[in-house]
Amino acid sequence: IRVSIGRSLSFAQMSRGPVLASPVRRAAACGGTDGTTAHSYQRLRGINGNGMRRGVRVRSIMVGLVSCFALLWLITKASSSSSASASALLRGGKKGHSNSKRFSKLLRSVGEMPPTSLSTTELKTINDELDRLDLGQVLEWGVDTFGNRLVDVTSFGYSGMVILHKMKESGLSERIPVVTIDTLHLFDETYSFIEQVRNQLSIPAFVRYAPKDYDQRVGFDEAYGADLWKSEPDRYNYLSKVEPTMRALDDLDAAAWITGRRRDQGGERSAMAILEVDKSDKSRYKVNPLANWNYEEISAYINANDVPYNPLHDRGYKSVGDYMTTAPVDQGASERSGRFVGLGRTECGIHSTRKKIKQMRKEAEKAGRDFEGTTSLPCPGCDYEISPETFDNVVFGSGKENDGFLLLEFYSPLCGGCKEFAPKFKKIVKAANQGGGGRIKTGRFDITEHDVPKSGVDRGISIEATPDLYLVKSAVAKSGSTVIHYDGEHEVEPILQWMSKETGLDVG
Numbered sequence: 001i002r003v004s005i006g007r008s009l010s011f012a013q014m015s016r017g018p019v020l021a022s023p024v025r026r027a028a029a030c031g032g033t034d035g036t037t038a039h040s041y042q043r044l045r046g047i048n049g050n051g052m053r054r055g056v057r058v059r060s061i062m063v064g065l066v067s068c069f070a071l072l073w074l075i076t077k078a079s080s081s082s083s084a085s086a087s088a089l090l091r092g093g094k095k096g097h098s099n100s101k102r103f104s105k106l107l108r109s110v111g112e113m114p115p116t117s118l119s120t121t122e123l124k125t126i127n128d129e130l131d132r133l134d135l136g137q138v139l140e141w142g143v144d145t146f147g148n149r150l151v152d153v154t155s156f157g158y159s160g161m162v163i164l165h166k167m168k169e170s171g172l173s174e175r176i177p178v179v180t181i182d183t184l185h186l187f188d189e190t191y192s193f194i195e196q197v198r199n200q201l202s203i204p205a206f207v208r209y210a211p212k213d214y215d216q217r218v219g220f221d222e223a224y225g226a227d228l229w230k231s232e233p234d235r236y237n238y239l240s241k242v243e244p245t246m247r248a249l250d251d252l253d254a255a256a257w258i259t260g261r262r263r264d265q266g267g268e269r270s271a272m273a274i275l276e277v278d279k280s281d282k283s284r285y286k287v288n289p290l291a292n293w294n295y296e297e298i299s300a301y302i303n304a305n306d307v308p309y310n311p312l313h314d315r316g317y318k319s320v321g322d323y324m325t326t327a328p329v330d331q332g333a334s335e336r337s338g339r340f341v342g343l344g345r346t347e348c349g350i351h352s353t354r355k356k357i358k359q360m361r362k363e364a365e366k367a368g369r370d371f372e373g374t375t376s377l378p379c380p381g382c383d384y385e386i387s388p389e390t391f392d393n394v395v396f397g398s399g400k401e402n403d404g405f406l407l408l409e410f411y412s413p414l415c416g417g418c419k420e421f422a423p424k425f426k427k428i429v430k431a432a433n434q435g436g437g438g439r440i441k442t443g444r445f446d447i448t449e450h451d452v453p454k455s456g457v458d459r460g461i462s463i464e465a466t467p468d469l470y471l472v473k474s475a476v477a478k479s480g481s482t483v484i485h486y487d488g489e490h491e492v493e494p495i496l497q498w499m500s501k502e503t504g505l506d507v508g
Contacts, residue, residue, distance in 0.1 A: 103141055104129055111145040111255070115277040115285055127273040131292065135162070136170050138274060138289040142256065143175050149255035150287070153179045153245060156194050157320055158298050158309060159260030159290050165307045168201050176258070177205040179248045183240035184210055184217040185229070185322040193310045200308060207252070209244040229324060240322075246280065256285035264294040377413035377422055381429040384443030391453045394443060395472055404439035405503050406472040407432060410463045412448040417490075421467045427492050432499065435507035440499070459483045469495065471502050 107129055118126075130138060142150045152167070154160035167173045180194060198206055214220040220240075221228075229236040249257055257278070261269050274291045278284040290298070295318075302309055312320050316328025379385070384394050386408075395406060409425060411418040432440040445452075452461050460483050461470060469486040484502055488494045496508045 103144065107141060108145070110275070110285075111147075114283070116282050118277070123273070123275065123277070127275055130274040135166050135289050135293075138287070139163070139167060139170060139172055139176075139258075142258065142287050142289075143172055146255045146285075148175060148177070149253055150175075150258065151177050151179055151249060151252050151254040151256075152258040153181070153248070154258075154260060155180060155320070156190070156197055156310065157260060158295075158302065158313065158318075159262060159293075161197070161307050161309055162293075162298055162301050163258060163260055163289060164197070164201055164203070165301075165305060173201070174204050177207060177252055178203050179207050179209060179245075179252070179257075181241055181244050181248070182208050182210045183322055184214065184220050185240065185324065187312060187320065187323045187326075189312050190310060190320060193308075197308055207248065209248040211240050211244060212247065229322065242280070249281070249284065254284060256287050258287045258289065260290055261288050262290050262293050262295075262298075377411065377418060379422070379425065379429065379442075379444055381426060381433065381442070382444055383441040386443045386445045388450050388453055391445065392455045396455055396459070404441065405436070407440060407442045407499065408470045408472055409442075409444045410447045410452070410461075410466055410468045410470075411444055412446060412466050414448060415466050418467045421490050424490065424492050424495075425467070428495055428499075431492075431496055431507050436503070436505050439505065440503060440507065456483075460485075471499065473502075 106126060110126060130141070133141065152163065154164065156164075164173075164178070167176055197203070211220055214223070224236075224239065225231070228239075248254075261272060263270050263272060272288055272291055274288050276286040276288065278286050301307065310317075310320055317326060320326055384390070386394050395408065407428070411421075413419070429442045432442055447463055447466055452463055467490060471484045471486065473482040473484070486495065486498055488498060493508070499505075499507050
């Protein structure tokens with residue numbers, strides 16, 4: 001190479017053409033701008049004399065030409081390398097380190113794959129590789145893959161703070177927009193904490209989204225009613241959380257968004273992967289970089305790195321949401337057991353439910369708010385919503401309204417298991433109405449703040465957890481009613497089989 005460069009420089013000097021990276025200047029270097037090279041070649045062709053001398057001169061010229069082309073190849077190669085390095089820096093790579101080599105070919109190609117094009121097997125293979133990366137590497141892969149179309153959606157909770165801290169530590173904060181959803185019903189402590197973190201971590205790209213057309217709680221409550229969260233929880237959830245999130249992702253043209261969800265939180269999260277297809281919009285990915293972490297690891301990271309966290313955590317709130325639907329829990333309780341949506345539990349202990357209510361009332365009084373009660377869990381097809389005042393007459397009375405059989409559910413709208421059981425109970429009620437010939441009535445008793453009335457206790461009704469089912473045979477004998485407790489799985493088929501057996505009616 002040294003010989004080629006030396007000869008090329010000599011040849012360039014001879015032809016008076018400078019050696020530069022510009023294509024025009026490179027052409028001048030080899031061809032000359034004044035025709036010197038061509039003229040020399042023509043002069044050599046016309047020499048009459050010693051053939052050997054002519055051959056030597058021709059060979060010299062040819063060596064020079066080959067050397068020149070070798071130099072052009074080297075310059076082109078260097079220029080290409082410089083362009084690659086610049087591209088790597090634009091993508092966030094460090095000098096001397098190409099991002100394109102940091103991850104496998106498969107991981108690098110994800111950004112070019114529409115989510116709907118991936119098979120289950122392909123997605124699993126991708127996640128097998130992502131499982132081998134640590135938190136920082138997953139975030140860096142996300143930026144390399146999706147660029148500025150990667151968005152972090154956070155509530156500034158325990159998990160979210162770990163992600164924000166790692167983004168800051170890895171120098172990714174300026175490249176990942178941060179979105180928070182303000183339901184307009186957060187704790188005062190949460191609002192203050194968000195502002196604190198914005199300043200402390202110097203989040204450069206921060207966007208707050210609230211329910212559409214509303215920026216204040218008063219306006220939202222006036223439009224939809226202050227108890228929408230209680231009377232229509234699904235509608236409230238959509239208006240205050242789902243719609244603003246989707247709007248934010250659309251506005252930011254997100255190809256993927258980061259969540260703080262983890263497998264150890266249970267329920268539908270227990271089987272999730274680091275990379276998912278967003279079920280609400282299959283043109284996007286969800287990135288769950290903490291999928292493999294557990295609560296203890298989150299706490300350890302926060303303590304070891306002095307990461308700020310919501311002060312409500314120190315008051316027993318392991319997971320923080322809206323002030324009216326979040327309650328503190330015992331130290332050993334599951335993280336999301338203080339949240340009323342998506343608890344993923346099959347049943348809920350009565351004592352823990354009562355404790356939640358008591359603590360919620362206490363927190364409301366402390367904050368100067370009226371305690372608005374608990375959310376509802378409607379059952380449109382049920383014959384009775386039973387209260388302590390109507391319990392004796394409906395369940396054990398002797399009137400027409402209780403002639404035959406009564407399927408009685410004890411439940412609490414605060415119970416995640418009850419919420420999961422609600423659609424199943426609706427099917428059971430429908431089957432009872434269709435197959436019972438009018439002889440099977442259905443009713444429910446909200447056990448949240450009321451004990452089972454004495455008449456029920458005297459006949460053997462004892463509730464330790466919800467949901468719980470009893471079948472009351474009201475007219476079997478003149479002496480009184482017979483109460484039968486259901487001990488099986490809370491699934492539609494086994495319950496219908498049990499009812500058919502006990503009533504002698506085909507409700508299956």
